[in-house]
Amino acid sequence: MKRPHRPASKKSSSKRSSPPSSQKSASRPAPSRAAPREEASARSTRPLREDLVLQASLEAYGLVRHEGRLSDRALDFTLRRKAHLYSTERRAVSERVYALLRRQRTVDYLLSRARSGFERLETTRQDVLRLAASRVLHGESTPTVARDSALSGEDAAALNALPEAAAALEALPAAKRFPIAASLPDFLAAKFQETFGEDAVRAAEAMNERAPLTARFNPLKTDRETLRKRLAEEGVESTPTPLSPLGLWLETRVNVFSLESFREGFLELQDEGSQLLGMLVDAPPTRVVDACAGAGGKTLQLAAQMKNRGDLHALDVDEGRIDELRKRARRAGVHNARTQVIPPEGAPAEEAIAPLKDKADRVLVDAPCSGTGTYRRKPDARYRVTAEELKNQVARQKALLERFSAMVKPGGRLIYGTCSILREENEAVVEDFLSRHPDFSVRPVAEELGAELGAKVSRGPFLRLAPHTHGTDGFFGAILVRAK
Numbered sequence: 001m002k003r004p005h006r007p008a009s010k011k012s013s014s015k016r017s018s019p020p021s022s023q024k025s026a027s028r029p030a031p032s033r034a035a036p037r038e039e040a041s042a043r044s045t046r047p048l049r050e051d052l053v054l055q056a057s058l059e060a061y062g063l064v065r066h067e068g069r070l071s072d073r074a075l076d077f078t079l080r081r082k083a084h085l086y087s088t089e090r091r092a093v094s095e096r097v098y099a100l101l102r103r104q105r106t107v108d109y110l111l112s113r114a115r116s117g118f119e120r121l122e123t124t125r126q127d128v129l130r131l132a133a134s135r136v137l138h139g140e141s142t143p144t145v146a147r148d149s150a151l152s153g154e155d156a157a158a159l160n161a162l163p164e165a166a167a168a169l170e171a172l173p174a175a176k177r178f179p180i181a182a183s184l185p186d187f188l189a190a191k192f193q194e195t196f197g198e199d200a201v202r203a204a205e206a207m208n209e210r211a212p213l214t215a216r217f218n219p220l221k222t223d224r225e226t227l228r229k230r231l232a233e234e235g236v237e238s239t240p241t242p243l244s245p246l247g248l249w250l251e252t253r254v255n256v257f258s259l260e261s262f263r264e265g266f267l268e269l270q271d272e273g274s275q276l277l278g279m280l281v282d283a284p285p286t287r288v289v290d291a292c293a294g295a296g297g298k299t300l301q302l303a304a305q306m307k308n309r310g311d312l313h314a315l316d317v318d319e320g321r322i323d324e325l326r327k328r329a330r331r332a333g334v335h336n337a338r339t340q341v342i343p344p345e346g347a348p349a350e351e352a353i354a355p356l357k358d359k360a361d362r363v364l365v366d367a368p369c370s371g372t373g374t375y376r377r378k379p380d381a382r383y384r385v386t387a388e389e390l391k392n393q394v395a396r397q398k399a400l401l402e403r404f405s406a407m408v409k410p411g412g413r414l415i416y417g418t419c420s421i422l423r424e425e426n427e428a429v430v431e432d433f434l435s436r437h438p439d440f441s442v443r444p445v446a447e448e449l450g451a452e453l454g455a456k457v458s459r460g461p462f463l464r465l466a467p468h469t470h471g472t473d474g475f476f477g478a479i480l481v482r483a484k
């Protein structure tokens with residue numbers, strides 16, 4: 001059938017061996033090394049028990065769409081309770097749910113045309129149809145999907161009517177078609193158009209692809225080539241990432257968390273764009289602050305830049321994330337990080353950071369944002385953001401940059417980053433800050449990354465990454481230098 005845009009895959013989304021959507025994949029454990037090869041191969045070719053896969057998919061999808069749970073957590077939660085599913089079945093659940101979340105709006109549009117009364121059907125029946133239509137949209141055979149989904153009568157007929165509905169979508173005027181075909185809420189589709197102009201369709205399409213499984217080697221314990229060899233010994237193929245000198249793309253039919261290399265802290269999962277943002281910090285072994293450290297993706301990278309020396313202050317408002325950071329730091333052999341849970345705002349927040357005023361050589365503000373750059377990994381995030389919320393995010397970003405800039409010492413640097421592609425969360429926040437702080441000036445990222453890499457990853461003086469142009473998640477980064 002003719003699809004509205006290039007599909008995520010030409011093959012069945014449940015069969016291909018390409019990367020998972022989330023770095024925290026709801027994948028299965030890799031076959032134990034002790035397991036005989038034939039046994040592993042028999043497991044991987046065993047037919048899926050479609051009824052069980054459908055049931056688990058419905059549960060996970062329902063948690064996301066009807067109960068507002070985050071997709072990775074919903075999948076973890078569902079699959080954890082489905083110990084009886086084979087690894088191939090777990091992967092199929094995960095892939096099908098992500099595939100549908102990416103194409104939610106398209107699928108609903110098509111079904112509203114292909115199945116009369118679709119909107120009035122009972123929710124589970126709608127969801128069965130959604131999962132089935134999404135599989136067809138991703139190239140699976142209609143009769144197979146209808147049989148797997150136990151569809152009959154009008155529901156089975158609806159799958160056959162999808163090509164006609166897709167043709168109707170194609171025939172819409174471009175402005176109406178784009179949000180539906182890109183599966184974006186109208187206001188976000190308009191933002192994509194504002195940001196990417198003529199490239200908006202390509203940008204949105206790439207955002208609907210699956211992300212590669214990307215790791216960063218831990219320079220405190222290894223180097224890229226040694227890690228590649230180690231991974232190969234564990235049966236995992238890897239390829240150096242084209243932009244970040246720290247990254248490896250891993251083949252995906254693997255549960256990274258079960259690898260010895262992972263357990264021993266030789267690697268961390270981290271998108272290539274996030275690695276490039278971390279590189280902008282270039283942290284010296286003195287005093288550095290990671291002000292929105294979260295679970296520590298960049299903290300660990302900064303610790304390695306500092307060669308485990310000096311003081312690395314990792315702050316966040318979220319105690320759970322800071323706990324996770326501590327665990328990851330132990331695994332990575334990081335000794336110079338001091339974690340601190342800080343209050344979110346007001347006088348208590350100012351007081352908490354007062355001891356660091358004018359003290360830090362580098363302050364990284366990896367700000368909370370709309371996440372519009374990460375839809376490859378978190379496809380459901382697009383349904384959570386509203387215009388109102390975006391405004392609040394921007395206000396918060398400005399406030400955080402203001403607050404945390406006070407920790408930068410004269411001659412020190414403030415690095416501002418987001419995983420958003422939107423100008424208002426990026427350049428506009430930096431411009432706003434600079435208008436009130438003439439003692440800060442922009443250092444072009446090419447000066448930090450070198451001319452060759454800088455030219456590839458920057459727009460003007462800023463880091464500007466997107467899936468359709470760089471194959472990374474969408475990221476923004478700015479380096480602001482405080483005068484001496």
Ligand SMILES: C[S@@+](CC[C@H](N)C(=O)[O-])C[C@H]1O[C@@H](n2cnc3c(N)ncnc32)[C@H](O)[C@@H]1O
Nearest residue numbers: 292293294296297298316317318344366367368
């Ligand atoms: C983009 S995430 C950080 C990701 C992290 N740097 C990494 O690389 O894994 C933004 C973080 O900002 C934190 N945050 C939100 N409000 C904050 C505040 N007022 N002060 C400090 N951190 C805050 C959130 O809890 C979240 O962990």
